[in-house]
Amino acid sequence: MKLQKNNLLSMQIKLSPEDFEPATKQEQEDLNKLTANTSYWKDAWRRLKQNKIAMISLVVIILFIIFAFVGPSLSPYTYDQQVRGDENMAPNLKHLFGTDQLGRDLLTRVMVGSRISIIIGVGSALIVLIIGSLYGSIAGLLGGVTDNIMMRIVEIIYSVPDILIIILLQIVIKEPLQKAFDSGSALGWLQKLGPGIVAIFIVYGLLYWVGMARIVRGQVLQLKQMEYINAASALGANNKRLILKHLLPNCIGTLIITTMLQIPSAIFTESFLSFLGLGVSVPMASLGSLASEALNGVQSYPYRLLFPAIAISIIILAFNLFGDGLRDALDPKMKK
């Protein structure tokens, strides 16, 4: 479109009817593209997609979840089924991963073990997320004496060597829980999980939230200086609303990253406990307890150790790498 003027000095523009024609589809689309909003999530997803290692890890995690949750129902055996005459088999076509001394199919047991490990990882991470983020944001928002006392408690829990206390709690909690489960007085869905896992959840709920609480408090201390928090409280928002609607949603990146990295660390700790004989109870199997069981006959049947060991290493590695990738994608500091 060429602008025509009456004379050089005039500001008037000669307009013709053609100038008022609606824009074509193409022009509209171009304009939309130019001014489109890239949301935080879209931006993060775009960055995550460029990170090959993270994407491969994501695929591995998804495959593993399918392996662990769908696999057992496709298998002709159950994890505690003892097939007579099939004891101590090396890996073969009937039992791809072989069998143990009781004739239980190892592939099925590894699948179920992976499922337990994933449940423990995700469940513990969620528990840590809920307790830690609420505790941290309350301490950060209220400040003053409350904050001081709350963070002192965190500091004490933080400085007591956690793994030792976990071992102790695990010994102490498991037996009464076992009794409660045997008598059937536990809640329905908890009953399904078994006392070993519930004991681990309790231990995590008691100890592991402190790291999350510290991180969230740090973020909240920064965020509460922002004007929108001021505005919200001027409009009469109470503390609960401030935390749930304003503060926590704005820490979402940190929350996701910390939760994601909590998963492999929980799986790691559980396998350590199971290996010491403190994890899930028989005949249930986690990857750590499978490896621990295999240790007795390791010289003659190394494959019994190999499969659960590989499985657990892959799970932890995939979650670690994906968590790293997620951090790079979500961390606003890395934004150019």
Next chain:
Amino acid sequence: MGKYIVKRVGSALFTIFIAATITFFIMNLVPGDPFMSEKAPSAEVKKALELKYGLDKPLIIQYKNYMINLLKGDFGVSYKLQKNRQIVDIIKESFPTSARLGAFAVLFAVTLGIPLGCIAALKRNKWVDNVIRVLSTLGISIPGFVIATTTMIIFTVNLKWLPTSGLKGPASYILPVFTLGFYPMCYVARLMRSSMLESLSQDYIRTAKAKGMSSFIITFKHALRNSLIPVITYLGPLIASVLTGGFVVEQVFNIPGLGRYFVKALNGRDYMVIMGTTIFLATLIILMNLVCDLLYKIVDPRIKLGEE
């Protein structure tokens, strides 16, 4: 500085007290008493035992007695595995082995982890860096027992290069030290890489380069020394992880250290031994953390902790 030391020592002592208290009360949550889970003794024997160990008194008195005994260095006696043996004696006998193993593992982790991290940072995004990054990520993802058992199968069962179990001769140290030190080594390498990268991007490095300093001096005098600080803060957790990692490694390689004894006590539910060992290890870890904190403060005068 003096004020800071006093404050830190005080809080460490308080933490030790808390740890001992938590341990005591957790152990007393156990249903029944220490003698019950084995074949039940007759009423008279039980009574005599209770009297001997003061178990008939209310919990709070037991707690007070236990804490006073702890202060005297008396951890009580084993009830089950080694009847009536002083727990202090058990620790004295088995801990030196674990400590020696742990010291080698820490040495291994630090002397290998720091150079690896440095090389990775200096060769950023080159193939050396990629290899080190992949290896160290693998290293922090593989649980200790997996490394312990796999290396044992490969080197002692299949290749028969190294002795299977026990600690006799230098060759028998190789695998336990490697498995114990591998995780912290990888952790140190990752830490070192990122802190070195940060140091290298600082202004004073650019200034040094602009002044025409040799890259050798820049790397070793300016960048390396500053990037060692995060590694020092990790030393405390490192020692803790080596001590608790010993539970698994000593179990797998059949090493007569405190870790193996602790696991035995766990499985045999020898509560007094569990309690005593836990308090001992917790105290050790907390004291190590204290030393690292003070070291950290000395190395980096910019840090003004606790002197607000």
